Amino acid sequence: MSLFGDVAGWFADPAHWQGTHGIPTRIVEHLELSGLAVAVAIVLSVPLALYLGHVGRGGFVAINVANIGRALPSLALLAFALPIAIALGLGLGFWPTLFALVPLAIPPILTSTFVAVREVDRDVVDAARGMGFRESQILRSIEIPLGLPLILDGMRTASVNVVATATLGAIVAGGALGRFIVDGLALQDYPQLVAGALLVALLAVATEVSFAAFARATAPAGMTANP
Amino acid sequence: MKRGRTIFAAVFAALVVATACGGAGTQGTANRPDVIIGSTNFYEQLTLGELYAQILEANGYKVTRKFNLGNREIVQPAIESGQIDIDAEYLATLLAFVDKNGAIAKPTTDPKTTQTGLQKALDPKQLTVLDFAAATDQNGFVITKATADAKNIKAISDLQPYAGNYVLGGPPECPQRPFCQLGLKTVYGLEFKDFKPLDAGGPLTVAALEGKQIDVGLLFTSDPSIVAKNFVLLDDNKHLQLADNIAPVVRNALLQKDDGTLKRLLNSISAKLTQGELNDMNKQVAVDKKDNKDVAAAWLKKQGLIK
Numbered sequence: 001m002s003l004f005g006d007v008a009g010w011f012a013d014p015a016h017w018q019g020t021h022g023i024p025t026r027i028v029e030h031l032e033l034s035g036l037a038v039a040v041a042i043v044l045s046v047p048l049a050l051y052l053g054h055v056g057r058g059g060f061v062a063i064n065v066a067n068i069g070r071a072l073p074s075l076a077l078l079a080f081a082l083p084i085a086i087a088l089g090l091g092l093g094f095w096p097t098l099f100a101l102v103p104l105a106i107p108p109i110l111t112s113t114f115v116a117v118r119e120v121d122r123d124v125v126d127a128a129r130g131m132g133f134r135e136s137q138i139l140r141s142i143e144i145p146l147g148l149p150l151i152l153d154g155m156r157t158a159s160v161n162v163v164a165t166a167t168l169g170a171i172v173a174g175g176a177l178g179r180f181i182v183d184g185l186a187l188q189d190y191p192q193l194v195a196g197a198l199l200v201a202l203l204a205v206a207t208e209v210s211f212a213a214f215a216r217a218t219a220p221a222g223m224t225a226n227p
Numbered sequence: 228m229k230r231g232r233t234i235f236a237a238v239f240a241a242l243v244v245a246t247a248c249g250g251a252g253t254q255g256t257a258n259r260p261d262v263i264i265g266s267t268n269f270y271e272q273l274t275l276g277e278l279y280a281q282i283l284e285a286n287g288y289k290v291t292r293k294f295n296l297g298n299r300e301i302v303q304p305a306i307e308s309g310q311i312d313i314d315a316e317y318l319a320t321l322l323a324f325v326d327k328n329g330a331i332a333k334p335t336t337d338p339k340t341t342q343t344g345l346q347k348a349l350d351p352k353q354l355t356v357l358d359f360a361a362a363t364d365q366n367g368f369v370i371t372k373a374t375a376d377a378k379n380i381k382a383i384s385d386l387q388p389y390a391g392n393y394v395l396g397g398p399p400e401c402p403q404r405p406f407c408q409l410g411l412k413t414v415y416g417l418e419f420k421d422f423k424p425l426d427a428g429g430p431l432t433v434a435a436l437e438g439k440q441i442d443v444g445l446l447f448t449s450d451p452s453i454v455a456k457n458f459v460l461l462d463d464n465k466h467l468q469l470a471d472n473i474a475p476v477v478r479n480a481l482l483q484k485d486d487g488t489l490k491r492l493l494n495s496i497s498a499k500l501t502q503g504e505l506n507d508m509n510k511q512v513a514v515d516k517k518d519n520k521d522v523a524a525a526w527l528k529k530q531g532l533i534k
Binding site for chain 2: 020082086089091092170172173179182183186187
């Protein structure tokens with residue numbers, strides 16, 4: 001019971017809302033890190049998944065390779081990335097964490113995008129081809145719009161995973177919301193630790209909700225009709 | 228967990244006793260008592276143990292090495308109960324360990340006072356702390372050689388004009404600890420531009436200092452990377468840190484059997500063991516991966532303590 005009060009007190013302290021160690025700064029750092037990680041994963045996996053889904057080949061191999069990303073512990077990747085980042089002069093914190101987060105974001109995006117394209121009704125694709133659509137037109141006008149909800153679904157899963165895992169960055173001297181958790185543990189300052197965990201959870205839920213709203217807004221007209 | 232540890236300690240103690248008994252009776256030179264030297268489980272302690280062992284061996288003592296015993300929670304009971312005779316200790320930390328509430332004496336920033344207090348606390352345990360070395364293993368603040376040369380900074384107090392533009396790096400708890408950022412403020416009046424949470428004198432702090440993400444870092448004073456990375460350890464000229472100077476601790480029973488040679492030999496090591504010499508040996512062992520036996524032998528020869 002008193003922990004609740006302490007956590008509320010921690011949030012109420014104006015000092016925790018200001019400066020380079022304040023909550024707003026940490027949230028911005030968290031979003032920058034997560035956003036860039038997901039963006040890099042999208043650039044790396046979406047074109048490949050679209051191509052493979054369209055031609056309908058190689059998907060098995062690509063998805064299984066990407067799934068290794070799910071099996072690799074992010075903490076191990078982080079530990080692995082740290083000396084490399086130091087050797088490359090990229091420093092601590094941001095870049096090693098980014099390196100650890102990208103492999104986490106790739107599998108859901110790659111898999112969902114591949115499946116989204118593959119699962120578009122073949123009759124529709126064949127009809128388009130019969131009407132003289134070029135392959136690139138089929139992909140652009142038929143497969144991507146119809147697969148969009150599932151494609152966005154993959155990105156949503158990836159983003160929520162990344163937002164929740166970006167806390168690891170604090171272990172290698174990064175900023176972001178993990179700072180509150182790691183510092184809270186080091187100081188045995190449990191209100192700070194719990195507040196940090198709450199902020200991360202809230203941010204992950206907010207990410208989930210925003211993606212859902214975005215998916216609803218961008219769904220093709222023909223797919224929104226209520227049954 | 229705890230139970231496992233207890234069993235381990237018991238088995239271990241039995242083993243140590245057994246070997247110790249086996250060794251008794253086979254004395255080396257006349258009136259040279261046999262000696263068992265112990266150490267905790269990190270490289271600096273092994274090197275110190277080797278220094279003590281080799282100088283005694285060179286003078287006719289029969290030495291048994293019981294190194295890598297574990298942490299102080301294991302080694303201190305071992306010396307109190309006679310399973311080992313000598314170990315290398317750190318004044319302030321040992322005093323705080325044997326006299327937890329500070330009922331007999333409290334560690335201070337002055338090594339002489341701390342040693343006196345420690346001796347009082349060790350008296351009932353029949354132990355003697357011999358001369359302490361200039362070398363310490365305690366919190367130290369380091370800067371890069373480039374910064375030191377450019378601004379002519381040698382001591383912590385020299386940071387005064389620059390602290391406002393400098394970032395301090397250390398363990399996350401540093402801002403609230405009296406021997407870290409809090410002490411730098413109260414004792415030295417230093418207010419840093421920012422603090423970067425890193426690790427407790429580990430690779431993150433070294434990397435951050437090297438990569439110029441911080442200007443001042445907290446490392447342990449005998450950290451091998453100070454030599455390896457050419458950092459400059461700032462003199463704690465206003466004595467913020469407790470005196471963790473290195474000193475041998477010896478059982479009184481052993482000293483009584485000896486004619487005073489042992490004490491003289493160990494003190495001769497402490498007399499020559501400066502911070503620079505210790506850090507150089509630590510670097511050779513931890514960074515260059517040399518064998519601590521060879522490093523200790525080379526150092527003793529260089530100092531003219533053995534032939």
